[in-house]
Amino acid sequence: MRERIGPWDEFARVQEQLSGAGALLVSVDARGRPNAMTIGWGQIGTVWSRPIFLVLVRPSRYTHGCIEHTSAFTVNVPVGTMAAELEFCGSRSGRETDKFAVLGLETEPGHEVPVPMLAGCTVVYECRVVAKTALVPQGLLDDGVRSRYYPRGDLHSLFFGEILATWRNR
Numbered sequence: 001m002r003e004r005i006g007p008w009d010e011f012a013r014v015q016e017q018l019s020g021a022g023a024l025l026v027s028v029d030a031r032g033r034p035n036a037m038t039i040g041w042g043q044i045g046t047v048w049s050r051p052i053f054l055v056l057v058r059p060s061r062y063t064h065g066c067i068e069h070t071s072a073f074t075v076n077v078p079v080g081t082m083a084a085e086l087e088f089c090g091s092r093s094g095r096e097t098d099k100f101a102v103l104g105l106e107t108e109p110g111h112e113v114p115v116p117m118l119a120g121c122t123v124v125y126e127c128r129v130v131a132k133t134a135l136v137p138q139g140l141l142d143d144g145v146r147s148r149y150y151p152r153g154d155l156h157s158l159f160f161g162e163i164l165a166t167w168r169n170r
């Protein structure tokens with residue numbers, strides 16, 4: 001049973017889950033097939049007077065092209081559950097694997113965006129991309145960040161998703 005909540009209502013639990021086991025970023029590819037990828041980096045806040053979920057996705061991820069194609073995504077937060085799904089979706093690519101089929105992930109259609117939500121996740125955000133930008137090498141001012149996270153380049157793109165709906169499972 002889902003109830004609609006405000007974008008900030010589960011802020012603390014979501015932030016904690018992101019920095020722990022992660023959440024599932026769902027997008028849809030050009031063939032209309034959904035794909036789920038584990039994310040750990042993301043921020044909820046206000047930009048352009050709108051509630052925004054900012055996600056960081058490397059260009060090498062299959063998800064990157066999917067988000068560019070649909071300009072929408074859902075962030076599905078399984079608080080304290082779905083450890084196996086988070087591990088699988090964080091180590092396999094939708095390029096070679098239909099993660100939804102392998103894991104038998106159950107979905108519900110998005111209400112505000114043409115991207116499904118994952119049934120059973122504690123909190124779900126439906127987001128429409130309003131801006132995209134990319135990190136550039138000269139913008140990385142900390143040598144530690146550059147050497148630890150970008151030894152082979154593949155600098156993240158930043159997708160600013162306006163939160164059109166937030167849902168809590170109860």
Ligand SMILES: Cc1cc2nc3c(=O)[nH]c(=O)nc-3n(C[C@H](O)[C@H](O)[C@H](O)COP(=O)(O)O)c2cc1C
Nearest residue numbers: 022038039040041057058061062063090092093094
């Ligand atoms: C806990 C965890 C957090 C992750 N966070 C991110 C992230 O924020 N951004 C990113 O680009 N990749 C992240 N990854 C890596 C992707 O989930 C992984 O490369 C995935 O296989 C990409 O799937 P795709 O090719 O189907 O998009 C994370 C992986 C794990 C296990």
